[in-house]
Amino acid sequence: MLETVIQAVINGLLIGGIYALVSIGVTLIFGVVKIVNFAQGEFVMIGMYISFYLASQFGIDPIVSLVVSMPTLFVIGVLIQHFLIRRVLGPNDMPQIFLTFALSLLLLNLALMLFSANYRTVHTSYSDEAFHLGGLYIPEAKLIAFVVAMGLSGALWVFLHTTDLGKAMRAAAQNRDVATLMGINPDRVFCVALGVALALAGAAGSLLMPFYSAYPFVGQVFVLMAFVAVVMGTLGNVIGALIASLLMGVAESLGIQFVGADSGLIVVFAMLLLTLAFKPNGLGGGRMR
Numbered sequence: 001m002l003e004t005v006i007q008a009v010i011n012g013l014l015i016g017g018i019y020a021l022v023s024i025g026v027t028l029i030f031g032v033v034k035i036v037n038f039a040q041g042e043f044v045m046i047g048m049y050i051s052f053y054l055a056s057q058f059g060i061d062p063i064v065s066l067v068v069s070m071p072t073l074f075v076i077g078v079l080i081q082h083f084l085i086r087r088v089l090g091p092n093d094m095p096q097i098f099l100t101f102a103l104s105l106l107l108l109n110l111a112l113m114l115f116s117a118n119y120r121t122v123h124t125s126y127s128d129e130a131f132h133l134g135g136l137y138i139p140e141a142k143l144i145a146f147v148v149a150m151g152l153s154g155a156l157w158v159f160l161h162t163t164d165l166g167k168a169m170r171a172a173a174q175n176r177d178v179a180t181l182m183g184i185n186p187d188r189v190f191c192v193a194l195g196v197a198l199a200l201a202g203a204a205g206s207l208l209m210p211f212y213s214a215y216p217f218v219g220q221v222f223v224l225m226a227f228v229a230v231v232m233g234t235l236g237n238v239i240g241a242l243i244a245s246l247l248m249g250v251a252e253s254l255g256i257q258f259v260g261a262d263s264g265l266i267v268v269f270a271m272l273l274l275t276l277a278f279k280p281n282g283l284g285g286g287r288m289r
Contacts, residue, residue, distance in 0.1 A: 003135050008257040009250050014142040016249020017149035021204040022222045023229035023241040024153060025197035031173040031236030032193035035096040040226060041219025042107035043073055043198045047205020048214035055122040062122055062209035073202030077195035111216035119213040127210045145207035152203055153242055169193055173236060228268060232275050234282030244283055
């Protein structure tokens with residue numbers, strides 16, 4: 001029994017690392033730019049298709065393809081912020097909501113048109129390999145994805161807390177008007193924030209490819225979990241989103257193991273309701289950090 005619980009916790013933590021990359025991107029955009037990006041899942045899907053194309057055409061390992069997917073999604077994020085989102089920023093949230101929702105639908109239907117609804121997979125030398133510790137089973141592909149995801153999350157924390165640009169992003173998140181008076185260029189900060197958030201989504205997509213299939217609707221699975229994580233961890237709080245994502249992964253895995261194969265989301269949403277009942281401001285306490 002104990003071994004089964006530990007195995008479920010391990011499985012949950014491994015997938016929770018991927019949830020963390022997506023949710024951190026969502027919460028970073030909200031914290032800095034103050035918009036909710038409904039299209040974040042579609043950028044995970046784009047990252048997956050980039051890795052699939054590089055693997056199928058050039059034999060590039062999905063993990064190595066991070067050096068392509070992340071810069072590509074960063075540039076796309078900067079362009080979207082500069083040419084689209086910048087034009088709808090203001091006191092009224094509705095244009096921003098409609099814009100990101102329309103972007104989500106556009107990317108989803110473009111993927112259906114270009115790639116059809118077929119599932120695309122990449123098989124690597126480590127896709128079916130695993131480490132065995134006693135009776136525990138640790139899939140190698142998921143472990144690599146988790147380690148890289150935690151490394152990227154740590155790198156983002158260092159960037160936000162030690163670099164001038166990162167501190168400018170945190171300042172803009174806390175008080176945009178005061179940050180502007182201190183000489184911070186909000187347009188530059190917003191472009192970088194969206195670029196970094198989309199780069200994390202692209203990284204999540206690449207890390208998923210060795211053990212998860214790419215298809216046009218795949219992003220909706222992860223963006224749903226991301227929204228739960230950012231609410232549970234406090235909107236705009238990066239550390240809160242990370243912790244909530246890992247907890248959600250564990251809760252989902254335990255639910256599947258002990259309640260039923262289709263009960264993972266039910267357990268996750270029950271945990272969200274309990275969290276908000278006892279901590280209405282979320283796990284992060286309401287401030288970006």
